[in-house]
Amino acid sequence: MLESLALGLLAVAVVAMVLVRDWRPTVAWLLLAFAGAAGVLQQQPWAAPEVGNLLFAAEALTGLIVAGMLLITGLTFSRDYNVEDLDEFGLMELRRAARRAAHLDVPHRANDYVLPGVGLLVVLGGVALLPRLYAGPNGVELVDYTWTLLLLGGVLQLVISQNLLKIGGGLLLLALGLQMLYVARSAAVGLVVLALLDVAMLVLALTIAFLCGLLYGRLRTLDVGEVYRQGP
């Protein structure tokens, strides 16, 4: 029952991460995904209660640190201009840019959700089919749906994201999916591999934060499209 609830949480988090365009809610949904994964880990039949609790704590802590890193990075590198430092010409330019931006109908167009929506349908189809096609030695288990959802959701997030923080979220979903796959399919689950996968997620979050800092310092945006426009 608890495992089903954790899987439900995970599914909601992955769907929301794919559909939401802003990076701020993405961080919260990522944290929820980690909570769901921690719940799934804790409920594994091979894990004794104390081992299950340890895994839950480790996963939740990793999620907190990773989400914290992305949140601090996002907040640091998405600040507006320091208005008090601008002269009157700078302020005039800023007001003009704000007026122009107000007329641009960028957010929340229905067309923007077509690709993520279709992608999600494909992902959900894959989640329903893949565990049956490649069933493990014990048949299809709930944890099989977890790893397919996370891996396919991570790939979709990578494909459709334009924001560097959201790409980071996709990479972290992929790594989380690998962890669930390991739990589901490994003949004997080793805690060292699980711990190293947590370390890998921390390193990935750190790298994304570093990249965000450099990108914002150079182009004043976290939009990846801008990097390729101004590229070589």
Added chain:
Amino acid sequence: MIFLLLVVWPIAMSGSAWLVRRTPLLATLTAAIATLVELVLLGRVALDDPARLLGINVVVTATSQLTLGVLAVSVLVNLLSSAVFAQGEHVPAITLLLLGCGAAVAIFAAPLLATTVVLIAGGLAALLLLDTPTFTLISPALLAAALRFLVLWVVGAALLFVGLLLQRPAASPLATTLVVLGWAVLLGLFPFHLAFPPLAATANVAVIGVIGGVLQLLGVLLVIALRPTQLVADALAQQLLVAFGGLSVLGGALLALRATPRRTIMLLLTARLGLIAVALGQPTEVGLRSALALIATHALATALLVLGLALGERRVAGRSESVGILRERPLAAIACIAGLLTLLGLPPFGGWGPLLLLSQALSGSPVVLGCCALGLVIAALAATRLIRDLLIRPPVVATTRTLAFDDVQLLPAAIPGYAPGLVRIALIVLLTASLALGLAPDLLFVPLNAAGR
């Protein structure tokens, strides 16, 4: 105990190198000494003597010892170049962490654990590639290339991980394909080479050394560590690896024909890596021996090319140069030419022996042998063009001054040389090694015969 030290020592010393990062020379010296100690430890480890460490089986085979040794020597060369040519302050610490990752991949006889370590190494490498000197303006192209590298590396490691796990309870063609695809992405084989040439073109010259000498060797080490379980018994895996390798030899060489100098070097390295993949795809002892020999000479050629290119591109205040590098900076030119000849396997440098072994290994596959030979001919044409563009053609003098340009820097009391003493010594050692391997190939073949068996 020595197994634990092999992994923990470089990681612990990376902490020390990080603590003294504000004094770059001290940090580099710390890292270099740590690497030398790692080499000594590697020499003292008992071969083929399994043990248990943290509940995991560990063993060092002769092949993984040799590959890790080559990786450690490459790390030393990279540390040397980071000491002489301006790089970020975290380079020594991160390079040592990568060496620790290499040691873990080499000794842990657990494919999934090794793949996880490689995933971590990818994140660290992305940090290393972006670690530029303070106050350096990072170009958007470099950021784009680093992001592409990070995504491709994670995807490659994920493919490998998924493939390895889907092989339970029984191997399937899909799982094998995923494993080899993961290898191809991690090694940067054609057509998954997309991240490396842009990185080489936009980043610091030493990045070519990091990619060719450390990262790709880490990928090769992973293949070698998994080889007994994956390649020897699986015909599909062998065929796929040979196919990707052959494609890389031809594709890399063809693309190098029309690329800029730095991209050409990276693409030639990709072609060479294709040869290594072809050799690893052979289930015979000769195939493995040729792969090991190719790895050793690949690292040697990479080191020569990186040091030569770095010397050639080094800005020296007070030097006004009007003709090409070949006449103005002969040591840089010699290093580049020796590196290219080693890469192409032309005597008297040390690349021809491994190619001879590879041709023996491929004697039963004339099509693959023909592809490799054609790729080498095209690579030779690309190398000729590279020598003309990079070494003979006069430099293009900028007509506008950059923001970093300072007239005061142009007024030194004496014109310094373009090659620091340490780099001269390193180049002489590398050139001697390449010539020695070319003139007396038994120096390489005798230890390889033992390792191959």
